Amino acid sequence: MKLSELLAGHDYQVLQGNPETRITAGTSFDAHRVVPGSLFVAVPGHREGGPEAIGPSLARGAVAVLVDGGARDLPTAVWASAAGVCVVRVSDTRTAAAIVASRYYGEPGRQMDVVAVTGTNGKTSVSYMVESVLRLAEGARVGVIGTSGNRIGEELIPMPRSTLTTPESPDLQYLLGCMRDRGVGNVVMEATSMGLLTHRVDHTFIDVGVFTNLTQDHLDDHGTMENYRDAKLRLFQGLCRHAVVNADDPVGAAIQAMMPHAVTTYALDTEADYWASEITMDASGTRFLLRHDGHKYPAAVPVPGRFSVANALATVAACHVLGHDLDGLIAALDRMPPIPGRFERFETPRGTSVIVDYAHSPDSLEKVLTTMRGFVRGRIITVFGCGGDRDATKRAQMGEIAGTYSDLCVLTSDNPRTEDPEAILDQIAPGLAATGTPFERYADRRDAIFFALSTAGPGDSVLIAGKGSEPHQIVGEQLLPFSDMATVRELATM
Numbered sequence: 001m002k003l004s005e006l007l008a009g010h011d012y013q014v015l016q017g018n019p020e021t022r023i024t025a026g027t028s029f030d031a032h033r034v035v036p037g038s039l040f041v042a043v044p045g046h047r048e049g050g051p052e053a054i055g056p057s058l059a060r061g062a063v064a065v066l067v068d069g070g071a072r073d074l075p076t077a078v079w080a081s082a083a084g085v086c087v088v089r090v091s092d093t094r095t096a097a098a099i100v101a102s103r104y105y106g107e108p109g110r111q112m113d114v115v116a117v118t119g120t121n122g123k124t125s126v127s128y129m130v131e132s133v134l135r136l137a138e139g140a141r142v143g144v145i146g147t148s149g150n151r152i153g154e155e156l157i158p159m160p161r162s163t164l165t166t167p168e169s170p171d172l173q174y175l176l177g178c179m180r181d182r183g184v185g186n187v188v189m190e191a192t193s194m195g196l197l198t199h200r201v202d203h204t205f206i207d208v209g210v211f212t213n214l215t216q217d218h219l220d221d222h223g224t225m226e227n228y229r230d231a232k233l234r235l236f237q238g239l240c241r242h243a244v245v246n247a248d249d250p251v252g253a254a255i256q257a258m259m260p261h262a263v264t265t266y267a268l269d270t271e272a273d274y275w276a277s278e279i280t281m282d283a284s285g286t287r288f289l290l291r292h293d294g295h296k297y298p299a300a301v302p303v304p305g306r307f308s309v310a311n312a313l314a315t316v317a318a319c320h321v322l323g324h325d326l327d328g329l330i331a332a333l334d335r336m337p338p339i340p341g342r343f344e345r346f347e348t349p350r351g352t353s354v355i356v357d358y359a360h361s362p363d364s365l366e367k368v369l370t371t372m373r374g375f376v377r378g379r380i381i382t383v384f385g386c387g388g389d390r391d392a393t394k395r396a397q398m399g400e401i402a403g404t405y406s407d408l409c410v411l412t413s414d415n416p417r418t419e420d421p422e423a424i425l426d427q428i429a430p431g432l433a434a435t436g437t438p439f440e441r442y443a444d445r446r447d448a449i450f451f452a453l454s455t456a457g458p459g460d461s462v463l464i465a466g467k468g469s470e471p472h473q474i475v476g477e478q479l480l481p482f483s484d485m486a487t488v489r490e491l492a493t494m
Contacts, residue, residue, distance in 0.1 A: 003039065003064050003086055006100040010090065016079060017086030021064050027101050027170045028057075033160065036061030041097045041170070044068050058082045066100070068093040098169040098202035105177035109187075109205035112143075112180055113322050116191040116201060118235050119212025119246070121364045122311050123165075123190040124148060124468075125342050126210060129315035130188040132336040137328035143179035146190035147358075148340060148469050150175050152182055161479065166195025169202065176204070186322070193231035201239060208318045209240030212310070213249045215363035233258070244317045246310065247272040264321055266313035268306055274317045276309050283353070283375045290316065290330060297326075300334040303343050305371035341468025343368065344485060348492040351458030356484045358468025360387065360414065362397045365465055369405035378459030379407035383452045384466050385445075386428055388419030388474075395424065396431030403435030406463075408455065411441045412448035414466040415474040445473060445482065450491050464488065 004019040012019075025037035029046050031053035040057035042065060044050055049057075054065055055078045064086040065079060079087045090096040102109070115130055117123045124147045134140040135153070143152050147165045150157045157178055159171060166189070167175065179187055191201050191209070214229055229251055236243050236255045245252040247265040256263045265272035268279075271291075276299075279288040285302040288309050301312045316329045338344055346354040355372065359365040365384065372380055382402045386395045402409045411428055413421040421443040432439050442448035452462045464484045467473075473482040 001104060003088065006039075006103050007088070007090075007096065010096055010099055012096070013089040015067070015076075015087040015089055017064070017084065019086055019088065021084075021086040023064060023104065025061075026104060026174065027097060029097070029168055029170065030160075031057040031060065034060040034062050036063075038062045039064045039066065039100065041066045041093050041100075042068065043093045043097070044070065054078050058085060064088065066090055066093050066096055092199075094169070094199040095202060098173075098199050098204075101170045101173035102203040105173045106180075107203070107205065108173065108176035108180040109203075112176070112184055113186045113208075114176075114204060114206045115186070115188040115208045115210060115318050115322070116204070116206045116235060116240060117188065117210040117212065117314075118191040118193070118196065118232050119210075120215045120361060121367075122212035122307070122314070123192075124358065125308075125311045125339055126212060126314050126318075127188045127190055128339045128342070129311055129333075129336060130186075130319060133315060133319060133329050133332040134186055134324065136332035136335050138324065140186055141182075141184050143175070143184040143187040144189070145172070145175055145187065152179060152184055164195070165190050166192045166200050169200045172200055172204065191235055193228055196234040196239075197231040201235070204239070206235070206240040208242050208244055208321055209235040210314050210318050211236070211243065211245040211249070211252060211255055212314060213246055213363075214251045215361060229254075242321055244314060244321060246314070248310075264317050266310070266317045268310055268313075274313045274320075276313060279306060279309055281305065281371075281374060285334075292320075292326065297330050299330050302334060302336060302338070304375060305343070305367065307367045307371070308343070341470070341485070343371075344469070346485065346488055346492070348453065348456075348488075350456070350492075352453065352456040352492075353461040354453070354464065354488050354492070355461065356464045356468065356488065358470075359384075359465040360467075362394050362401055365398055366401045366405070368463065368465065369401065372461060372463060373405055376461045378457070378461065380405065381408045381410065381452045381456055381460060381462045382406040383410040383412055383448050383462065383464045385412045385414035385416075385421075386424055387415045387466075388417035388421070388424055390417075392427060395427040399428040399431030399433075400435055401431075403432040403437035403439070406437055408452075409437055409439040410448045410452050411439060412445045413443050413473070413475075414445070415470075417474050418476055445484075446487055446491075449484070449487050453488070453491050 027039040030048035040062040069091040131142040247267040266274040276288040290297040290299040472479040
């Protein structure tokens with residue numbers, strides 16, 4: 001398509017060249033991924049791009065460049081010497097890139113039902129549940145974009161290695177285009193606070209936006225809980241057609257005020273459009289009555305815990321809003337496969353139950369541990385840590401929570417990034433020590449898991465929290481292969 005067509009209706013200023021230039025190889029923020037025919041978007045501050053990467057992008061064949069209106073000291077001499085290259089200035093490169101990328105791929109979100117899930121906890125679980133119930137109930141072909149990769153059913157869509165849950169807009173629109181072209185009718189994606197704040201999901205034409213909850217996390221990115229909340233709320237300020245919100249969370253009321261005629265509610269603790277009563281659980285799962293429109297439906301999910309019921313309600317509500325049969329959706333809940341890294345269970349030959357869970361915030365860790373307290377008869381041994389280069393204020397708090405609900409804790413590394421792993425453990429330890437619960441420290445995560453498994457006996461339960469299904473450990477700038485569940489399976493047979 002012509003650059004002028006991709007930017008139609010968006011204000012821009014031509015600094016050089018012809019806006020009728022044809023873009024034939026997509027858009028990219030990353031100069032290393034530019035190929036002949038590409039549009040390079042020079043996003044200020046981007047790790048793999050930015051204005052300083054204009055030269056390398058031109059050398060790799062970029063035929064046009066978008067630069068940011070707020071950028072200073074743009075290297076005009078670089079593109080001035082590149083004959084035929086069109087350079088366009090826009091007020092905000094990220095906003096423009098979302099529009100351009102969507103149009104380049106034919107606005108794929110318009111041609112599928114798109115569900116976007118935001119909230120501190122539950123995004124991945126709800127995404128998996130939506131995919132599972134639609135596939136089990138109707139044989140639907142569903143695309144999933146999020147923490148555990150980008151896939152259609154079991155088929156992964158190869159993408160450059162990245163730690164972003166919500167891809168940058170050029171990658172997101174590429175994925176949506178691939179899914180549309182492969183016959184996908186429904187897409188469910190995780191919309192992170194930073195993904196929303198940086199316009200990655202703009203121009204995606206989301207049909208249903210789901211809000212799960214808001215608890216302390218990501219203050220390293222947002223500074224305050226108010227900023228964090230406001231980033232989440234962007235999803236409901238023109239980016240989605242309908243909202244499904246957790247009425248038990250105070251933020252739900254704010255969303256209802258924003259979209260008064262397009263909100264569906266769900267709840268555990270209060271009546272809502274979809275709500276649950278008579279909740280019972282054991283180690284195998286949770287049973288409840290799902291109430292909707294004056295009717296009661298017996299329902300079950302194969303995961304223990306009230307949080308799993310909340311996720312099930314969000315899933316059923318979102319899918320029902322899209323027009324899927326309610327009875328079929330509810331019947332599919334109990335047949336869902338385990339969600340990798342979300343209360344994922346394993347029984348060792350010694351009779352120890354192991355649970356691997358992504359819980360990495362105070363609220364999520366407390367919910368998992370209180371759920372386990374409801375059915376575990378032996379000791380609870382908790383292996384956990386806190387991420388490096390992330391909100392340090394939650395470290396002692398998580399130590400206190402772990403100590404309160406565990407019989408023994410093992411402190412270890414959880415993506416230390418550029419921080420000293422031992423220094424992170426030093427910040428967790430005071431909260432844990434205040435509870436009087438005994439604990440050990442092993443900065444090496446494999447050693448920590450080995451200690452917990454070797455200490456646990458028949459009837460005990462080991463919780464390994466923080467990483468879930470992540471396939472790597474981030475140490476410095478490196479992604480080192482590491483899987484909690486794979487490590488458990490290996491060590492349990494030694």
